[in-house]
Amino acid sequence: MSLEDIKAGLEQTFPFLQGAVSVPRPRRIFVDVGPAHTAEVMEHVVLRLGFSSLSAITGLDEGATFGVIYHVNTPQGDVLSLKTHLERTSPAVKTVTGYFPSADIYERELTDLLGIQVKGLAPGHRYPLPDSWPAGEYPLRKGWKAVC
Amino acid sequence: MHDLRDLHDVKVPFGPQHPALKEPESFLISLRGEKITSMSVRLGYNHRGIEKACEERTYVQDVYLLERICGICSHSHSTCFVQAVEEIAGLRVPERALYIRSLIGELERIHSHLLWLGVAGHEVGFDTLLMYAWRDREVVMDILVKLTGNRVNYGINTIGGVRRDITADQIQEVLEAVRALEEKTKYYIQVATEEVTFVKRMSGVGVLLPEDAVRLGAVGPTARASGVDRDIRRDDPYAAYARIPFKVPTSTHNDVYGRAVVRLSELMESYQMIRKILKDLPEGPLTVRAPRKVPAGESLSRYEAPRGEDVHYVKSNGTEKPERVKVRAPTLANIQAVSRMLEDRYLADLPIVIAAIDPCFSCTDRLIGVKQEARRKKDTMSWEEVRVSGIRWYRERGIDFSSLNKELERWLG
Incomplete structure (x- = not known):
């Protein structure tokens, strides 16, 4: 199935994705989805479209919102970037460790560097900041400046 | 009893x-x-603040910064980044530059895999192999110096192409080096597969079944040694790889032995790929002009580093500095499989099992600027202040190296 077919299929299955799917080049597809629909679109792309491996999770400070991008790929080399946006006050996402156990470390990174809480994540070490790092300091937020 | x-x-x-x-x-x-x-x-002990620092620097400065994520796979990171920026800026990189990027990439893979072979030998008590492998690694390090000016952190990439050309004389030198290394590698393959002690120490150790490799997101030689046939160079080709035929070695041993065999087989593939690159090296310019300000956009770039899939996500905002740079190095993907490899295994296997994923924690951890609540105004130290502070720290605990230093000076004349 080509990425153009996947795009058409996504827009048909999820009408709210009209205009939110783009294929900027071969083997890359970007899907922009609201937080209310992230879980169902994620389930669809992982279980039905074969994007069964996780490359990374990127957190973004977008100013008014926070962005979270799940970069999932197929064994054939296609990568789908599923982007969602979170309210700035108490930003939170649900864990995707049910699909990808390896998501654990990337989700801890979201919490440490951007202050995005991950619901359902098993207890564990923080990553990557030191244990003594002051609470409420999130280095990848745009307003945060390194002192040195 | x-x-x-x-x-x-x-x-x-x-x-x-x-x-x-x-x-x-x-x-x-x-x-x-x-x-x-x-x-x-x-993890996190090597966190240095590189992603944050990228947002405060220009794209060109970031090429050099990201190259310093790791000393071993520096070319992997810089290539992965410039590819993302070039895609957003809509640059068409000259063919000759793409071939040179692949050439340096394969030379880097050779030095990285030979380095690993030595470390693996050392971890299983086979230090002769360490000495041999690292001696021969110098051949490829010398070639990298001649082509780029550096053993690591080559500075060959720039946005829009490469910064140095390769001459006919250099091509001959590379071919001679590859010929010598290929002979050595054949010998190492013989040692790794026939030396009974080595084979027994590696076999059945650090087992990672194919389903676990996929489930836990393992990449590179770690995944391929568990039968997972994935290689970004073939599956998502970049630089000149779409035009270079090569095999992707895999193994179904699922253990440290398999990881050794895969890496050694990859060395043999890299040699023939380099010959093909140099034979087909197209004529033409090395760069296209890149804009200082990159239009708003985003891109996800992937690269098959010696340790596996390297991922860079870049988001631009129309200025000369990126809005966001995200790096996912292969060790972060592979380290999560290590716990599985060691479950119900002996403690003595731990060093070689960790070494067998060829970990690179500098890559994994990336960034940080230290912020001290009590000393907001000044929390950096010069080297001299670090030295003085270290001496004071030990003296306060009753340890004084002054007499030892004097004695050393006397011995050294």
Whole structure:
């Protein structure tokens, strides 16, 4: 199935994705989805479209919102970037460790560097900041400046 | 006779500073007798603030900064980044530049895999192999110096192409080096597959079944040694790889032995790829002009680093500095499989199992600027201040090296 077919299929299955799917080049597809629909679109792309491996999770400070991008790929080399946006006050996402156990470390990174809480994540070490790092300091937020 | 039912779990800290680890990382191991029952990993000791720093620098400055994420796979990171920026800016990189990027990429793979071979030999008590492999690695390091000016951090990439050309004389030198290394590698393959002690020490150790490799997101030689046939160079080609035929070696041994065989086989593939690159090297310019300000957009770039899939996500905002740069180095993907590899295995297997994923924690951890609440105004030290502070720290604890230093000076004349 080509990425153009996947795009058409996504827009048909999820009408709210009209205009939110783009294929900027071969083997890359970007899907922009609201937080209310992230879980169902994620389930669809992982279980039905074969994007069964996780490359990374990127957190973004977008100013008014926070962005979270799940970069999932197929064994054939296609990568789908599923982007969602979170309210700035108490930003939170649900864990995707049910699909990808390896998501654990990337989700801890979201919490440490951007202050995005991950619901359902098993207890564990923080990553990557030191244990003594002051609470409420999130280095990848745009307003945060390194002192040195 | 001892009653083994009396055994209870003992927790042993391994790291963050440990002779068996080449970089700081911390493992907390639960042992029952000599067997590992569970393990937890704490990373982050090499976090240096690179992603944040990228947002405060221009794209060109970031090429050099990102190249310094790692000393071993520096070309992997810089190529991965410039590819993302070039895609957003809509640049059409000249063919000759793409071939030179692939050439340096394969030379980097050779030096990285030979380095690994030596480390693996050392971890299993085969130090002769360490000496041989590292001696021969110098051949490829010399070639990299001649082509780029540096052993690591080559500075060959720029946005829009490469900064140095390759001459006809250099091509001959590379071909001669490749010929010599190929002969050496054949010998190492013979040693790795026929030397009984080596084979026995590696076989059945650090087992990672194919389904676990996929489930836990393993990449690169670690995944391929568990039969997972994936290689970004073939599956998502970049640089000149779409035009270079090559095989992707895999193994179904699922253990450290398989990882050794895969890496050695990859060396042989890299040699023939380099010959093909140099034979087909197209004529033409090295760069296209890149804009200082990159239009708003985003791109995800992937690269098959020596340790596996390297991922860079870049978001631009129309200025000369990126809005966001995200780096996912291969070790972060592979380290999560290590706990699985060591479950119910002997403690003595731990160093070689960790070494067998060829970990690079500098890549994994990336960034940070230290912020001290109590000393907001000045929290940096010059080298001299660090030295003086270190001496004072030891003296306060009753340790004084002055007499030892004087004695050393006397011995050294």
